[in-house]
Amino acid sequence: RLSGRVELTLGAEQTAHLQKAHVLPTNDSAKYTWDVELRTEVKALFTSEGFVDRVGTDVETIGVVMSDTSFYAESGGQESDIGTLIVTAADGSVVELEVLDVQVYGGYVLHTCAALHDSQSLQGLSVHSPVTAKVNYQRRRQTAPNHTMTHVLNFALREVLGVSVDQKGSAVSFEKLRFDFGLNRGLKATELERIERQINQIISEGQTVHSQVLPLEQAQKIPGLRAVFGEVYPDPVRVISVGQDAMDGALSSVEFCGGTHILNTKEAQAFVLLEESAIAKGIRRIIGVTGTAALSAQELGDQLEVQAADLQARLQELQRKKSVDVEGLDALVTQLRKDVDAAVVSSVLKVRLRDSLESLQKSIYAIKSEALMQKVEAEALLLREQLVSLVEKGVSQAVLVVNVGSEARAIKRINDEIKSIAPNLSYLLVSADDTKVSVFAHSLQPDRLRANDWVTAALQDLPGARGGGKANTAQGSAIVGSVATNDEAGKDCQNVVMKEAVRGINQAANKFTSQLGL
Numbered sequence: 001r002l003s004g005r006v007e008l009t010l011g012a013e014q015t016a017h018l019q020k021a022h023v024l025p026t027n028d029s030a031k032y033t034w035d036v037e038l039r040t041e042v043k044a045l046f047t048s049e050g051f052v053d054r055v056g057t058d059v060e061t062i063g064v065v066m067s068d069t070s071f072y073a074e075s076g077g078q079e080s081d082i083g084t085l086i087v088t089a090a091d092g093s094v095v096e097l098e099v100l101d102v103q104v105y106g107g108y109v110l111h112t113c114a115a116l117h118d119s120q121s122l123q124g125l126s127v128h129s130p131v132t133a134k135v136n137y138q139r140r141r142q143t144a145p146n147h148t149m150t151h152v153l154n155f156a157l158r159e160v161l162g163v164s165v166d167q168k169g170s171a172v173s174f175e176k177l178r179f180d181f182g183l184n185r186g187l188k189a190t191e192l193e194r195i196e197r198q199i200n201q202i203i204s205e206g207q208t209v210h211s212q213v214l215p216l217e218q219a220q221k222i223p224g225l226r227a228v229f230g231e232v233y234p235d236p237v238r239v240i241s242v243g244q245d246a247m248d249g250a251l252s253s254v255e256f257c258g259g260t261h262i263l264n265t266k267e268a269q270a271f272v273l274l275e276e277s278a279i280a281k282g283i284r285r286i287i288g289v290t291g292t293a294a295l296s297a298q299e300l301g302d303q304l305e306v307q308a309a310d311l312q313a314r315l316q317e318l319q320r321k322k323s324v325d326v327e328g329l330d331a332l333v334t335q336l337r338k339d340v341d342a343a344v345v346s347s348v349l350k351v352r353l354r355d356s357l358e359s360l361q362k363s364i365y366a367i368k369s370e371a372l373m374q375k376v377e378a379e380a381l382l383l384r385e386q387l388v389s390l391v392e393k394g395v396s397q398a399v400l401v402v403n404v405g406s407e408a409r410a411i412k413r414i415n416d417e418i419k420s421i422a423p424n425l426s427y428l429l430v431s432a433d434d435t436k437v438s439v440f441a442h443s444l445q446p447d448r449l450r451a452n453d454w455v456t457a458a459l460q461d462l463p464g465a466r467g468g469g470k471a472n473t474a475q476g477s478a479i480v481g482s483v484a485t486n487d488e489a490g491k492d493c494q495n496v497v498m499k500e501a502v503r504g505i506n507q508a509a510n511k512f513t514s515q516l517g518l
């Protein structure tokens, strides 16, 4: 918020200065009243150079202390209000200040401000100027449900995980809420689901959020009170209870808290638990959203669920038709997985979607695998005829081209087929898939025909070819061209390029053996 600006803070020396100058601590009781424009007076002006009675030139960031304020200063994990101060300067001109940050130091509320409009100068602002304080209540309305829901979350955690779960910290902004608690393990998906459901239940019930100020001793006896261990609370203390008046036994939550809250849980609209993770040994963190952010997360979650269900239906349709054409579906599942990973949705839903996409991918893999092996068997059958003919002719070495891709088990099946039909054949096997061509050489006369040299010679015209092996067996491969999976024209073009490469390999391999005089 203060990016690029001097940070103004009041230390003990500065608050002592204010006391000596008979400036009273700020009356901030108006911070719990909503939609007010508070008329008050500038009591002190603070710059990076110290206190000034009147602002001179070249001041861009000014700290304003007023007799009263309606602004909520950052505390209890809740970020401060922002808004504007409308000040009438000594010369009668009106200066609008943008309140960037509000902090309290020893009872003095310091509003760190800059001119709202670039054209306006802060020069001439002076102590005792009349000022109207205008909080940005729209922003506070986004912050308040996040704060109230940290209380409800605290309650829900205890309900789901047991009384031993203790709050370790929280942070509330207009965008999200963060809640840290002690636990020596991660939460199960079922626990996260119960927590999220319980909070949404409390929201939909429209429970009243009560706030009252009670003597500390009396307040500490409230049954079900959640207080942070080791925290020093003021006396009297403000008590926030959800569901019923604290003294009647709140339905959902009772906490000591000075924050600004909603009046009824339904104002939060919805709660989505975005993330649960470890931040330190034994400390977990939950991040959640409420209001429109929660509604959009739910909407996005619904869309992703529909997409996942659609892909599931497509798979079933392919299975029903006994089709093995799953490449397109595979690409869609991969893309949806990426979308799910990047999406701001309920972490519970994320786990569920990932599981279902993973099982989809497994099914697709099984179909592909089945299809590949069928293809390999078909290729092996074709190859068998060719091998029988080679054996009949008494050929001792040959280049064999198959179309089974480059998966090891496919290549192995073909090699086994060759060795069983033509055990006395030295051969160079070439197999291609969309972009990769694999070569495997087997030599029965390694003194004359070195398998590794045969592979090198076969792949010599392909840049980036790799290979290795010995004189009796060797293998190599090369990437040929590239193809965009969903582009038909690109695929056709790639097919031509690949066919050309395979033909080249075949020629180079045959040339190599004829040069050896074989």
Ligand SMILES: [Zn+2]
Pocket: 076, 147, 151, 255, 256, 257, 258, 259
């Ligand atoms: Zn609170």
